[in-house]
Amino acid sequence: MSAGLPIGPKPQPRRFQQASWDEPVIFEQSVPGARGVLPPLAEPGVIALVGDPAAELPSGIGRATPPALPELSQLHVVRHYMRLSQENLGVDLNIDVGQGTCTMKYSPKVNDQLVRNPRLADTHPLQDAATVQGTLEIMWRLERMLAEISGMDRVSLQPASGSAAIWANVAMIRAWHESRGEGDRRDEVVTTIFSHPSNAAAAKVAGYRVINLYPDADGYPDLEALKAAVSERTAALLITNPEDTGIFNPRIEDFVRVVHEAGGLCSYDQANANGLLGITRARDAGFDLCHFNIHKTFSTPHASGGPGAGAVGVSAALAPFLPRPTIERGDDGLYLDDDRPQSIGKVRPWYGTTANLVRAYAWVMSLGAEGLREVAEVAVLNNNYLMQKVLEIRGVSAPYATGKRRVEQVRYSWDDLSRDTGIHSEEIGYRAADFGTHYWTSHHPYVVPEPMTLEPTESYSRADLDEYVEILTEIAREAYEEPDVIRSAPHRSTIHQIDHTPLDDPEQWAITWRAYRRKHLGGA
Amino acid sequence: MSDGRPGEARRGTPPRVGLLVNPVAGIGGGVGLKGSDGPEIVRRALALGAVPHAGDRAGVALTRMLERWPSHRERPRMLAGSGSMGELVARGVGLEPVVVGRLFPAGDSAEDSTAEDTRRIVAEMAAAGLDLLLVAGGDGTARDICATIGTTTPILGIPAGVKMHSAVYATSPLAAGGLAAAFLAAAPTRRRTALAEVLDLDEDAYRRGEIAPRLFGELLVPAEDRRLQARKEPSPASEGSAAAKVAEGIARQLAPGCRCVLGPGSTVRAVAARLGVPKTLVGVDVVDVAAGTATIVARLIGRDVGAAELERLVGDVPAVLVITPIGGQAFILGRGNQQVSPTVIRSVLATAGRDGILVAATPAKLASFQGRPLLVDSGDAELDVELSGYLAVVTGPDERTMYRVEPA
Numbered sequence: 001m002s003a004g005l006p007i008g009p010k011p012q013p014r015r016f017q018q019a020s021w022d023e024p025v026i027f028e029q030s031v032p033g034a035r036g037v038l039p040p041l042a043e044p045g046v047i048a049l050v051g052d053p054a055a056e057l058p059s060g061i062g063r064a065t066p067p068a069l070p071e072l073s074q075l076h077v078v079r080h081y082m083r084l085s086q087e088n089l090g091v092d093l094n095i096d097v098g099q100g101t102c103t104m105k106y107s108p109k110v111n112d113q114l115v116r117n118p119r120l121a122d123t124h125p126l127q128d129a130a131t132v133q134g135t136l137e138i139m140w141r142l143e144r145m146l147a148e149i150s151g152m153d154r155v156s157l158q159p160a161s162g163s164a165a166i167w168a169n170v171a172m173i174r175a176w177h178e179s180r181g182e183g184d185r186r187d188e189v190v191t192t193i194f195s196h197p198s199n200a201a202a203a204k205v206a207g208y209r210v211i212n213l214y215p216d217a218d219g220y221p222d223l224e225a226l227k228a229a230v231s232e233r234t235a236a237l238l239i240t241n242p243e244d245t246g247i248f249n250p251r252i253e254d255f256v257r258v259v260h261e262a263g264g265l266c267s268y269d270q271a272n273a274n275g276l277l278g279i280t281r282a283r284d285a286g287f288d289l290c291h292f293n294i295h296k297t298f299s300t301p302h303a304s305g306g307p308g309a310g311a312v313g314v315s316a317a318l319a320p321f322l323p324r325p326t327i328e329r330g331d332d333g334l335y336l337d338d339d340r341p342q343s344i345g346k347v348r349p350w351y352g353t354t355a356n357l358v359r360a361y362a363w364v365m366s367l368g369a370e371g372l373r374e375v376a377e378v379a380v381l382n383n384n385y386l387m388q389k390v391l392e393i394r395g396v397s398a399p400y401a402t403g404k405r406r407v408e409q410v411r412y413s414w415d416d417l418s419r420d421t422g423i424h425s426e427e428i429g430y431r432a433a434d435f436g437t438h439y440w441t442s443h444h445p446y447v448v449p450e451p452m453t454l455e456p457t458e459s460y461s462r463a464d465l466d467e468y469v470e471i472l473t474e475i476a477r478e479a480y481e482e483p484d485v486i487r488s489a490p491h492r493s494t495i496h497q498i499d500h501t502p503l504d505d506p507e508q509w510a511i512t513w514r515a516y517r518r519k520h521l522g523g524a
Numbered sequence: 525m526s527d528g529r530p531g532e533a534r535r536g537t538p539p540r541v542g543l544l545v546n547p548v549a550g551i552g553g554g555v556g557l558k559g560s561d562g563p564e565i566v567r568r569a570l571a572l573g574a575v576p577h578a579g580d581r582a583g584v585a586l587t588r589m590l591e592r593w594p595s596h597r598e599r600p601r602m603l604a605g606s607g608s609m610g611e612l613v614a615r616g617v618g619l620e621p622v623v624v625g626r627l628f629p630a631g632d633s634a635e636d637s638t639a640e641d642t643r644r645i646v647a648e649m650a651a652a653g654l655d656l657l658l659v660a661g662g663d664g665t666a667r668d669i670c671a672t673i674g675t676t677t678p679i680l681g682i683p684a685g686v687k688m689h690s691a692v693y694a695t696s697p698l699a700a701g702g703l704a705a706a707f708l709a710a711a712p713t714r715r716r717t718a719l720a721e722v723l724d725l726d727e728d729a730y731r732r733g734e735i736a737p738r739l740f741g742e743l744l745v746p747a748e749d750r751r752l753q754a755r756k757e758p759s760p761a762s763e764g765s766a767a768a769k770v771a772e773g774i775a776r777q778l779a780p781g782c783r784c785v786l787g788p789g790s791t792v793r794a795v796a797a798r799l800g801v802p803k804t805l806v807g808v809d810v811v812d813v814a815a816g817t818a819t820i821v822a823r824l825i826g827r828d829v830g831a832a833e834l835e836r837l838v839g840d841v842p843a844v845l846v847i848t849p850i851g852g853q854a855f856i857l858g859r860g861n862q863q864v865s866p867t868v869i870r871s872v873l874a875t876a877g878r879d880g881i882l883v884a885a886t887p888a889k890l891a892s893f894q895g896r897p898l899l900v901d902s903g904d905a906e907l908d909v910e911l912s913g914y915l916a917v918v919t920g921p922d923e924r925t926m927y928r929v930e931p932a
Contacts, residue, residue: 209923212925
C-alpha cells in the first residue's frame with residue numbers, strides 16, 4: 001500500500017463484528033397506551049353528515065375484544081427493526097455462497113423499483129381483469145418464457161413457493177392417473193435421497209408411499225435400484241437434477257424411460273436449475289412435468305427472506321389438470337379462466353406472487369436468451385473454480401463421483417478434518433460468522449458426513465470466491481492448531497451457541513409470543 | 525436458564541461423579557491382540573510390551589471436564605475405583621475422591637483388575653447415588669456395567685478400548701470431558717438422557733477374522749448431539765422420534781392376522797412399542813397381529829424364543845420378519861439374531877415372499893453405513909444369494925428406501 005495513508009493494512013481474512021443489541025421481543029417492549037399514530041377525530045360537520053362509519057360494516061366482522069398487539073411509538077418500532085436488521089447476515093451484506101441449494105444470487109434493486117410502482121403495488125386481487133391487463137400481460141409473457149426455458153407446453157404461475165409447485169405437480173399426477181382409472185392402484189412415488197426433500201414431503205402430503213433411492217457405487221443415482229423400485233404401483237418419479245450434491249445424472253433419459261415403461265409419470269424438480277438455463281430442458285429429457293423456484297433461479301429474494309413464488313410446467317397431456325384459474329387471451333384481452341373441469345383446483349388464493357413474478361420478468365428481459373445461458377455458464381464456472389480451491393483446504397472432500405465436475409453446487413464433507421481434530425462442521429459454520437459469512441450444512445440426516453453445501457451462483461466475483469476460500473482455509477488451520485477458538489465461536493456475533501433442544505421438544509418450542517408466554521413465562 | 529423448580533436439588537449441591545477406569549482396557553490393541561477380555565490376554569499383552577493407557581485417557585477427560593466446569597456449580601464430589609481403577613487419575617488432576625471398593629493398595633499393578641472388580645465397584649457407586657458415572661474402557665467394560673446397573677444411572681464412556689462399537693463412548697477423551705461438564709452444568713431435572721446400545725464382539729471370533737457384534741443391552745447416556753460416536757442426527761430427540769416413525773411405517777405394512785417375528789435391537793423394540801407388546805431387547809419375540817381390527821392389536825405368543833421354537837411358530841402360518849441392521853456392521857441376518865434360522869427365513873419367503881422380510885432402520889442409521897451394503901450370513905449360502913439384491917428398507921411411515929443386500 002502507498003506510504004502516508006493514515007490507516008494500516010486490513011487483517012486477512014477480514015474480521016466482522018455483528019451488532020449486538022440484546023433486543024427484547026417487540027411484545028416485551030409494549031407500554032400500555034403508547035401509540036404510533038393518533039389520528040384526529042373527524043370534523044363535527046363530517047360526523048354529522050356521515051354518522052358512525054363503523055355502523056356501515058357488516059355485522060359479524062367486528063372483533064369483540066381488541067387484538068393483543070404491542071403498543072409502541074413509531075420511533076420505538078423503527079429502532080426495533082433497524083436493530084434486528086443489523087443482527088444479520090445476508091446476500092446484501094456478505095459473500096453469501098454458503099447457503100447452498102438456495103441460489104443466493106444478487107437481486108437487482110432496480111426491479112424492486114418496478115414492484116413498488118403504485119400502478120402495481122396499489123392494485124388488488126379482486127379488481128376486474130380489464131383494469132389489470134398490464135399485470136396479466138407480464139404474467140402471460142413470463143409463462144411463455146418459462147415454457148420455452150423448460151420445453152413444456154403450458155405453465156402456471158399460481159403456486160406460492162417451490163414446495164407448493166411440487167405439490168401442484170403431485171396433485172396433477174394423481175388427477176391424471178385417476179382420469180385413466182388407475183388412481184387407486186398407483187400409490188407409490190420414487191425419488192432419490194439427494195433430491196430436494198420437498199419431493200418426498202409433497203408426495204406424502206398427497207397420500208403417496210415414497211421410495212427413496214441411494215446413489216450407486218459410482219455416486220450417481222442408481223438405475224438398478226430404480227428398476228427394482230418401479231412396478232404397476234408406480235405413480236411417478238420425482239427427481240432433482242442435478243441433485244443437491246451438484247452431480248448431474250448422466251442417465252436421466254434412462255430413468256425417464258424405465259418409469260414411463262412402468263406406466264408412471266416423470267416430474268423434474270428444477271430447484272437446482274441455475275446451472276442449466278438455456279443448456280438443458282426438462283421436456284427434451286422426456287419429463288411430463290417440472291417446476292421452477294422463481295424466487296431463487298429467477299432472481300427474487302429467497303423465500304423465508306421474502307415471499308416465495310413457484311411455477312409449474314407440463315406437457316399438453318397434463319395441461320387440463322393445471323391449477324385454476326389460468327390466464328387466457330380472449331377477444332377482449334387477457335382474462336382468468338376458472339372454468340376448467342379437470343383442474344386440480346387452487347394451490348393458493350388468487351394467482352401467483354405478483355411482486356416476485358414482475359421481478360422475475362424484469363430479470364429475464366434484462367438478460368435475454370443469451371444472457372440466461374451466460375448466467376448458467378458463469379454459475380457452473382464459479383462453482384467449479386470454488387470446488388478446485390476448496391478441495392485444496394486440509395480436511396475437505398467432495399464425496400460421490402469423485403474427480404468429476406459438478407454443476408452449480410457441491411456438498412462437501414469435513415469428515416477428514418473432524419476425525420483429525422474433533423471439530424464438527426456445525427462448529428466451523430459458527431466460526432465463519434466471525435468473518436462475516438456462514439454456510440449451511442445439509443438436510444437431515446447427514447448422508448454426507450460433516451457436510452457443507454456451497455453454491456456460488458453467477459453473482460460473485462473471483463475476488464469474492466477467493467475471500468470465502470481464505471476464510472475456510474483460516475478456520476481449517478485453527479481446527480488443527482487452536483481448536484478451542486472454534487469450539488467457543490462465534491465470538492463477534494449477536495448470540496453465541498444456542499441450545500437446539502427447545503427446537504425439537506414440543507413442550508418447549510414456541511412459535512408465537514402467546515406460546516412463549518404460556519410455556520416459558522408461566523402466563524396464560 | 526432458571527432451575528428453580530420445586531423439588532429440585534439446590535443450585536449449590538455439588539454433582540456426584542463416579543470414575544471407573546478399566547486399567548487394562550485397550551491393552552491388547554496396540555500389540556495386535558484385538559481386544560483385552562480375560563486375564564490370559566492381558567498377561568500376553570503385557571508380555572508383548574503393551575503399556576496401559578486407559579488411565580492417561582481418563583486423565584485427559586477429567587482435565588477437560590474441570591476446564592469446562594460451569595462457574596455456577598460447585599466442583600464435583602468424586603467417587604473413584606481404588607488405585608489404578610480411578611483413584612490415581614482423580615488425585616492426579618487434583619480431586620480428592622471417595623474411594624470405592626478398596627481391593628488393593630493404590631498403585632497396585634494393572635493386570636490384577638478383573639471384570640468382577642468392575643461390577644462390584646460400579647454397583648457400590650450406583651448404590652451411593654451418582655449424577656454421572658465416567659467410565660474409561662471399551663465394549664467389554666460397557667457390557668460389565670450394563671449387566672450390573674442397567675439404566676439406573678447415566679454413564680458416559682471415555683474411549684480407551686480396542687473394540688468401540690457401543691454408542692456409550694464419546695468420540696475422544698476431550699469430547700467426553702466437555703460433554704460431562706455440559707451435562708452436569710444443567711440442573712438435575714433439566715438433564716436430558718437417551719438410551720444407547722451396548723454392543724460387543726466375540727473376541728475369539730474377531731481374532732479369527734470374523735466380525736460378529738452382539739447387542740448386549742442398553743445404558744443411559746447424556747443426550748448430546750455431536751460428541752458421542754455413531755450419532756449423526758442433530759439431536760437424540762430427532763433420532764428417537766425417527767425410530768417411532770419407522771415403527772409406524774412397519775405397523776402400516778402389517779396385515780391383520782399375520783404372525784410377526786420381532787428380531788433384536790432398539791428399532792424393532794420401537795415397533796413392539798407401537799404394537800403395544802413388551803419386547804426383549806436382545807432376544808427374538810413373536811406376536812400375532814389381530815385380524816379385523818381398525819387399530820392394530822398384537823398379542824405376544826413367544827418371548828425370547830430359540831431357533832427350534834421359532835421354526836415351530838412360523839411353520840405353516842403366514843409370517844413376516846421384522847429385523848434391523850445391527851450396530852455399525854450393517855448385518856441384518858446372522859449376527860445377533862441367529863435364532864432366525866434358514867428354515868425360519870424360508871418359511872417367511874414361502875408365505876409372504878421378499879415383502880415378508882421387513883427391515884426397519886432410521887434414515888440416520890442407513891446413512892451411517894456410508895453406502896456399504898446390508899449383509900446377510902444366514903448359515904445357508906444359497907439362501908444368502910437369494911436374499912441379496914435390492915430390498916425396500918422401511919425408513920418411515922409410508923416411506924421405504926431401496927438398499928443393496930449382499931452375502932457377508
